[in-house]
């Protein structure tokens with residue numbers, strides 16, 4: 001029996017059937033602001049994932065966090081993504097897209113209103129482009145997390161409640177796209193890097209913001225939780241208990257730890273970023289207990305096909 005056996009059990013995500021629980025996590029690769037045939041090849045080679053969550057994709061032309069990040073605000077981008085989704089679907093896969101806004105400086109209520117409108121428009125474009133749904137990036141250091149995470153505090157008078165911006169974005173996006181997930185990183189720290197340092201722990205003040213945020217998120221297709229750099233079952237079970245729906249865990253999992261997480265009901269599925277970068281056939285490798293290739297970081301954000309397809 002393969003180490004990743006629980007990962008290979010099919011599961012339903014609303015009205016989608018996932019043939020396995022190996023989710024491809026969003027991974028920015030900076031291969032162009034308009035998705036090209038190279039993007040299509042990259043995702044098509046990973047179509048055996050239970051679900052692909054395509055890379056962080058900008059909802060508006062500004063701000064640009066890194067050069068070469070794709071968007072969903074122009075017709076050319078919709079057409080480029082359509083090539084990707086058609087190919088993934090023709091290979092029997094499922095693909096959603098992560099919607100990303102890097103944050104605004106300075107912040108005014110007019111700008112926040114226009115950012116929410118941009119989310120709505122990008123979600124409608126995602127549907128037009130053939131995606132099976134969208135994931136709102138509320139993790140890391142970007143716009144939504146800047147409101148949620150007290151360490152990044154960018155709240156304004158109109159958005160004093162940490163979760164209000166996310167709830168407004170969800171309303172806007174739900175009006176045009178039925179399948180919406182959210183990615184959260186309550187354990188994110190300024191030191192969120194490898195090697196992990198156990199001396200830095202997120203404050204209870206931060207975690208309690210997320211404790212309040214999660215239970216009302218009942219309309220979500222899934223919650224995608226990036227856990228702490230050092231694996232801790234409690235870190236996941238804290239939010240698993242608060243969220244009644246489909247739960248995807250992430251950060252540093254192997255086939256064995258991911259399978260255990262599913263067997264112990266810590267998550268419904270597990271997402272992998274670095275393993276998918278280096279192993280397009282990750283599901284097969286898990287199934288056959290084959291050795292995994294290691295990603296060469298030098299190609300993470302380098303343009304071109306090398307280290308990408």
Ligand SMILES: Cc1cc2nc3c(=O)[nH]c(=O)nc-3n(C[C@H](O)[C@H](O)[C@H](O)COP(=O)(O)O)c2cc1C
Nearest residue numbers: 025026027028055056251252253271272273274300
């Ligand atoms: C090259 C690279 C690009 C990434 N891009 C994104 C992204 O676009 N959106 C996001 O939410 N996380 C992004 N991440 C974080 C991953 O989704 C994931 O949380 C992290 O790599 C831990 O998972 P892993 O241990 O399976 O790699 C990226 C990670 C890497 C290595």
